[in-house]
Amino acid sequence: MLMQQLANGIVLGSTYGLMAIGLTILFGILNIINLAHGEIYMLGAFVAYFLVVLWEVDFFIALLAATIAMGVLGVVAEWLVFRPLRDKDEINYFIVSMGLLTFLQNLALLLWGTEPRSMALPQASETLRIGEIIITVQRLYTVVIAVGVIFGLHFFIKHSRMGKAMRAMEQDREAALTVGVGINEVSSFTFFLGSALAGAAGALMGSLFIVNPIMGFGPLLKAFVIVIFGGLGSVLGAIVGGLILGMTEVLGASYISSAYQDAFAFIILILILSFKPTGLFGKR
Amino acid sequence: MAILAVENLTKHFGGLTAVFELSFSIERGEILGLIGPNGAGKTTVFNLITGVFPPSRGQVRFANEDITGWKPYEINKRGIARIFQSTRHFPNFTVLDNLITGRHCRTRAGLWSSLFKTRLDRQERRDNADRSAEILEFLDLASYRDELAKNIPQAMQRRLDIGIALATEPDLLLLDEPAAGMNPEETYQLMEIIRKIRERKISVFLIEHDMQVIMDVCERILVLNYGKKIAEGEPEAIQNNSEVIEAYLGSEDFDLVRID
């Protein structure tokens, strides 16, 4: 029983982790707290949903498409909405992202209404048995994909030119700019990456559960909890925090009344903010 | 009688020791200078005295009261005011409003008084107006009274910083490089202002790189290098102190001016 719950916790935790990494790199590299991150997650789920259900596209292709589409959306958002505020106080990024959240969420509600939709993937009902654990194939895919993405990301950041530029900006913005790191390129790319991760997380979660326009808010708050817990700007913190939250949520579900389950995440958030705002591995 | 007594003041920032076992005192009515190469820890000393951060070790006593670890506003209320290394005030307030804001800790009107325009509130507004006018006169800033602070000349902004500090009615005033960026004419006026401040029975602790100002205005000078005191004494003695000269020769800002 415990193993089963842990396995489910890992499934949840891996998608939470993807989402949290997206959020944390935006903060670590660009100092931007993007409240609309949850809406990008939601739109990623919708893109995958429409491809799978309306156009009968294979899920993996839909996932890839959703990831890239959200990456592009992120780049557009950075260019239109965040870049003009670059020379102003950082709180403006936060406020504008509030506007973006409101805009995207309500646009989705207008277009698609509130009823929940399901991708109804066959793999979501097929089950496998690994030792004592029973897991659906889709859940297994989710973990594998998430882990793959994380490794890919790590490799990219460590070895590519852009990855090095991103790390330079994260460590010392002034110095990076002086040696000629292109702030526009890094900004666009960071948004591409962060939003792509959110889109992927949304598509994956959408395939496991349901898709609707208000699905982004909860995961956004959870991503905040993870990021603040693991340390703003720390990718490792986001991964560890994601796993911990995923498992806590599954284990806690049995002990806390479902009504207050959402409150649980907020309470943790407030506790962390009060006592250790820099988090486990945080830099600021 | 010493108005400020600092004992074994030490501050570590992680692995870096910014100030190490510094002990000195400032007499009432004295102008004490603090000099040393860049990075010697001078502004850190100011920050420690004014409570911006607490010392790692050591004690600060003001008017015979232990103020170590106090919050900045408590220390200001007690009687220590300061200006910062670079111009710092409220750029979007008028010059007058800046001064009135400085009067905050010497007035009492609270929420009730503000909402109901009590006699206390009205009295304090009058006092604020009088005191501010007086400081404007003292610093020759009266013509800029209703200008936004960010729109007045740099040297006048520096004076405004001093004016705000004076508005808090300190017994000890810490000046961090007040002459930075001033031309000789402005510097001369500044020196006059510092002397006039002392005439008002306010003790002064002065950090400066402009040696002309230091030598002319200070009765005693304290020299810091790498967070440690390397000399303390009267201007003549400091000028001829070999350790002091060596400390400066080793650094970029060799600014010692021969005074004839």
Place this chain on the structure above:
Amino acid sequence: MDSSTQKIWAWGGFGLFLVTLPLWLTDYPLHLINISGIWIILALSVGLLQGYVGEISMGHAAFYGIGAYASVLLTMKGGLPFWVSLPISALVTAAFGFLIGLVSLRLRGPYFAICTLGFGEIIRLIFVNWRDLSGGPDGITGIPAPTPIPLPFGGAFAFDTKMANYYLIYTLVLLTVLAMYRLIYSRTGKAFMALREDHLYAECIGINVMRYKKLAFLVSTFFAGIGGCLYAHYEHFISPYSFTTGQSFDLVIMVIVGGMGTIIGPILGAILLTLVPELLHAIKDYRMVIYGLMLMLVIIYLPHGLVGVWQGIRDRFTKSAEEAEG
């Protein structure tokens, strides 16, 4: 006539307009004006915190929710008259504000905002789940109008008409505006603005920054409580859906679009964002989408909001007047 006499006539005319407004408006527009009035009070409460202290609260709806539910309990379960429950619910709200402030105000900027968001959601969940207190997700209906005021010459002034409520609401609006003006242009107001501009410097010139932040939060939540109480007894129905993060965002948007850092800004924002979607039926469904768009556009292109636009126009007129003379 000279400019000060002009001003007196202008203000007098405006005052007359305000007093006689309900006499020549029909029910529906008057209802909108009344609702705007409540939102003006709420927007001013957020505006105090946002514009003058510099902190964005993303959970303020929870506070006017507390004011609303508190007043409903006091009048419907406690049998108290409205005139007693109004100040008490405002004080209850301020008490909660104080407690939440103790935790939240140690944080700044986005962290403070997220913390208030968290508290807002927790309180909303309590409204939804604590049925004994709040009637649960179905809410509470049949909330009485404000208790009639007995008149000296017999009879009573009842609040069962839109007109009567207009006078009540706008009297409170005027009192709120007056309180804001008194507060901002006082020693306390200067302390608020000083800490908004430069935390450390304000501390170094003797301002106890933490104390003033708590005070601002207290005053802000007090007025939110008043707004909430008015809301409950005007609409006669409340539910947790009236006090969500969405409404909190609405208030932030009103303040920014109207003009942060002013008193007139939140007033304009509240009126604009309450009246316009109602008047333009065609765009009613797009209301929130437009709000989001407006917030982004204003922050990027018109950071001082409508007030800034007005200032810009005025400055251009004075400049061209000066050029014409010179």
